[in-house]
Amino acid sequence: MRKLTLLLPLFITARLFAQNIREVDICIYGGTSAGVIAGYTAKKMNKSVLVIEPGKRLGGLTSGGLGYTDIGNKYAITGLSRDFYRRIGKHYGRFETWIFEPGVAEQTFQQYIKEGGVEVLYQQPITAAKKEGKRVAEIQTASTIIRAKMFIDCSYEGDLMAKAGISYTVGREDNAQYGETYNGAQLREKHQFPDGIDPYKEPGNPASGLLWGISPEQVEKQGTGNKKIQAYNFRICLTNEPGNLIPITKPLGYDPARYELLLRVVQKSQPRNLGSMLKIDHMPNHKTDINNNGPISTDMIGMNYNYPEADYATRAKITRDHECYNKGLLYFIGHDPRMPEHLRQEMLQWGYPKDEYPTSGNWSPQMYVREARRMIGAYVMTQANCESKEIVTDGIGMAAYTMDSHNCQRIVADGMVKNEGDVQIGGFGPYPIAYRSIIPKVEDCTNMFVPVCLSASHIAYGSIRMEPVFMVLAQSAAVAASMAIDNQQSVQDVNVPKLQATLRQRPLATDARPEILVDNDDSSHVILKGNWQRETKGAYGPSMYISNSIGTIRYTPEVTRSGSYRIYTYVPKRTDLPASTHIRVSADGKTIKQLAYTPASIKVEGQTAGEWVDLGTIKLAKGDKAYVEITNEGKDGEVVADAVLFYPE
Known part of the structure; x- marks a missing residue:
């Protein structure tokens, strides 16, 4: 009853004094990369849409410094998310690029907003949400009440989800909760202090107190759950271009004592750079x-x-503290006389770029919130999903990144300073993410999607929490929201097979001809002759084929819509490619065109993995007569055969 008396006056006040009451089909909270894609998708589904952004800038971390895209396997990235990296590529004169400047990313997100006619309200953090039964009826921001049929929470913090009373968790589960091995407390060797680093202000004297940043807590048993959060930072954009460089100066609140541990590590390890x-x-x-x-x-x-779970003022202070710490670290390395001269000189070549973040002091306004709240939804993704020990059938996106957690605390162990919480476990291929993991339990809410703070254990979230994946899941959420509106359904009753089919048939949320991908593991469209060895490391998708003997591998697309297509073959990063790889292309199964590519033609700069090699344009008729055939003719090294892409022109 007390909770009700607190909430009612808030909404009465909102109705009396709010400047604006808006009604739309779909309200999206958070103008992150996911929020932009969700908004664009919903508009292409002919729905009225409003994106609510608490800050001043679109794109979240993708436009906030994370330009060296964490991905795992490009095969996992589909639809408009993949289109985003194609648009970025076009800016740089490439087919596709996963490495880019923050400003270019922001411009690209603005393209989606403009093309889709998506309305965005900036500087509107949510203050309350009102439910009628199991449905969210409206939300309140500083100046607006927004009523919608469906809501999508695309924030990094899950604020809309929390205001709506949807179940969530914070921190690390105990391994026993979901039968995992990499959750909970983890004392490991990666990003770890070397043995012998003293934790005390006066070395060897515990009475002098711990150095800044070291917790007095005892390390817990391996795998023990707790509420500690993996560390945040900023993805820092600097430049060494003299004409575009602003020198790194001492930040307000700078305290060199925060970096005493760095000095001790440097003195012990003697780094070269x-x-x-x-x-x-x-x-x-x-x-x-x-x-x-x-x-x-x-x-x-x-x-x-x-x-x-902090209020906005507390979050702002935490963000400022992180900014001060990060800027202070850069300043300390370049200016503290105790740092080795060669490291100081290397640091001094860098500065803040004049042409990035001009409205926020040339520093990213987006802190790297790696993990905050996580919904406890209709299905919880766990380590078993990442390792494909449990495979869902309602997949509406894929993930492929390492199960990754940054350190959660810095403690004393055996008289030495140690970091705790870092986990980096990979070695698995792309796996599906359940539709049920982006929707609440039915008893919590029936008209909301949560594609960013989705339902996953801490360690599974560490694999899923990549910006390209958030965009994939946001597109899926927007399509599902549109279907639920059209059919007057709850999010739990959406026809998932139909949703999956729509995502395949309309990957760009339009009726444009879709691209045709033929991957090695598609046995119905790949024909092998000769001795080919299947490998997984570095492949596009689950595998690639390698051969140093006579043989061919033929890729046959199923063309559903006639037209002109540009052909690409995927070549992973390898140092042992032959001087040339020979390829035969046929549009009709009869007329053959001989092609070849060389290692010199593969432009791997601007990529975080392999590269699509352009084989030219071909006109294809509906049917399955066309093919691309990779051969071992004239080989002087191992021939690699991976996916082939037919891209509509």
């Missing part, structure tokens, strides 16, 4: 995407525990 403390990935136009690396880096370990 910055790579031991900063993961510097290079972007186009002399820019970077810098991520955490090593025992002490950009991750502000243990300083974000309150963030997921």
Whole structure:
């Protein structure tokens, strides 16, 4: 009853003083990469849409510094998410690019908003949600009441989900809860301090107190669940282009004592360059995407525990603290006289780019919120799904990244400082993500989707939580929301096979001719002759074929719509490719065109994995007579055969 008396005056006040009351088919909360794709998709499904963005910028982390795309396997990325990276590629004169500048990403998201005619309300954090029975009827922001038939929470924090009273969790489950092995407390060797690093302000003197950032808590038994959150940071965009460079200066609130542990690590390990403390990935136009690396880096370990459920003022303070810590780290490395001269000089070549984030002081407004709330929905994705020990049949997207968690705390173990929580377990291929994992339990809500803070255990979420995957799931959510509206259904009653078919038939949410992908594992469309060895590492999709003996592999597309198609074959990153690979292409099964590509023609810069090699354009008639055949003729190395793509022109 107390909860009711608190909520009612809020909505009465909202109705009296709100400047605006809006009614739409679909309301999307969060203008992240997922939110933009969901909004565009819903509009293409002929629905009225409103995107509510708490901040001032679209694209979330994808436009906020994460330009060196974490992906795992490109095969997992479909639909408009894949289209986003194709649009980025077009900007750089490529077919497809997964490495890009923040401003280019933001411009691309704005293209979707403009093309779709999607309305966005900026600087409108949610303050309340009102439910009627099991349905969310409306939400309240600072100045607007939004009523909608369906809601999609695309925020990194799950604020709409929480305001609507949907079940969620924060932190790490105990391994025993879902029969996992990599959840809970984990003391491992990756991003770990070398043995012997003293944790005390006065080395060897516990009475002097712990250095900044070290927790006095005892390390828990391996696999024990707790509410600690994996560390946040910023994905930092710097430049070494003199004409575009703003020098790194001392940030407000700078405290060199925060980096004492870095000095102790440097003194012990004697690093040759910055790579031991900063993961510097290079972007186009002399820019970077810098991520955490090593025992002490950009991750502000243990300083974000309150963030997921905090109010906006507290979150803003936590974000400022992380910004200060990250900027301070860069300044410390370049200016503290105790740092080795060669590291200081290497750091001083970098500065903030003048042409990035001009409205936020040339610093990203988007902190890397790796994990906050996670819904406890109709189905919980777990380690078993990642490892394909349990395979769902209601998949509406795929993931393929390593089960990844950054460190959660810095503690003392056996008298030495250690990090706890980092897990990086891979070695598995793409796997499906359940539709049930993006919808609530029926008793919680019947008209909401949660494609970002989806229903997954901590360690499974670590594999799923990639920006391209969020976009895939958001598109699926928007299509499902449209179907639910059309059929006057709850989200739990959506016809999933029909949803899956729609996603396949309209991958760009339009009636445009879809591309045709023929992958090695599609046995009905791939014919092998000779001795080919199946390999999985580095492949597009589940596998690729390699041969150093005489043989061919033929890819035969099923053409459902006649037209002109550009052909691409996928070539993984390898150093042992032959001088040339010979290919035969036929549009009708009779007339044959001889082609070849060389390693020199493969432009792997701008990619995080292999590359699509352009084989030219072909006109295809409806049917299955056409083929692309990779041969071993003239080989002087191992011939690689992976997927073939027919892209409509």
